[in-house]
Amino acid sequence: NAGVTQTPKFQVLKTGQSMTLQCAQDMNHEYMSWYRQDPGMGLRLIHYSVGAGITDQGEVPNGYNVSRSTTEDFPLRLLSAAPSQTSVYFCASRGQVNTEAFFGQGTRLTVV
Amino acid sequence: GENVEQHPSTLSVQEGDSAVIKCTYSDSASNYFPWYKQELGKRPQLIIDIRSNVGEKKDQRIAVTLNKTAKHFSLHITETQPEDSAVYFCAASPGWAGSYQLTFGKGTKLSVIP
Numbered sequence: 588n589a590g591v592t593q594t595p596k597f598q599v600l601k602t603g604q605s606m607t608l609q610c611a612q613d614m615n616h617e618y619m620s621w622y623r624q625d626p627g628m629g630l631r632l633i634h635y636s637v638g639a640g641i642t643d644q645g646e647v648p649n650g651y652n653v654s655r656s657t658t659e660d661f662p663l664r665l666l667s668a669a670p671s672q673t674s675v676y677f678c679a680s681r682g683q684v685n686t687e688a689f690f691g692q693g694t695r696l697t698v699v
Numbered sequence: 700g701e702n703v704e705q706h707p708s709t710l711s712v713q714e715g716d717s718a719v720i721k722c723t724y725s726d727s728a729s730n731y732f733p734w735y736k737q738e739l740g741k742r743p744q745l746i747i748d749i750r751s752n753v754g755e756k757k758d759q760r761i762a763v764t765l766n767k768t769a770k771h772f773s774l775h776i777t778e779t780q781p782e783d784s785a786v787y788f789c790a791a792s793p794g795w796a797g798s799y800q801l802t803f804g805k806g807t808k809l810s811v812i813p
């Protein structure tokens with residue numbers, strides 16, 4: 588049981604490049620989400636999904652795209668990277684309301 | 700939407716002393732309040748949580764209290780140890796069916812001085 592697996596751990600992009608951050612969970616959780624973490628800003632919700640085929644925007648969705656074709660996978664796409672997207676990104680999943688959220692190991696992204 | 704305020708942003712205590720971190724929330728529908736600990740370079744991990752039908756919960760040196768009327772909840776760590784040094788996040792979530800979103804506070808960096 589691996590929990591939530593995120594790849595890559597580190598990435599450097601040039602401005603304007605695109606990339607996909609991968610997230611997979613093996614706990615059969617319906618809810619998955621992406622957060623970004625910036626110093627002094629806490630964890631801010633980018634996008635979330637309550638099941639396969641269903642996604643919605645969080646607090647800071649601009650510049651990011653998501654899809655959920657299976658219960659297990661929830662990739663995050665950066666369409667055209669900008670320096671303001673330099674951050675640490677976390678994927679998380681929850682099985683039920685009022686239960687623990689499990690986080691992936693994080694992706695440290697630098698856009699130059 | 701929900702708004703969670705967390706104080707203080709930094710906290711330094713001597714080893715063996717107690718530490719208290721406080722959070723307030725805005726949405727009266729919220730009824731699940733977890734606390735996460737994040738060590739440097741690691742992922743956030745749940746250390747304790749409380750639901751709105753409970754006023755206090757303890758787990759060894761860690762306790763959380765909830766005041767639903769005042770919309771605030773607090774984390775108490777007693778007999779602090781150097782390994783308690785980390786960033787702590789509070790969060791709030793509505794408990795009704797289909798609502799999974801967690802709204803986080805901005806975090807408290809706790810330093811325990813040996």
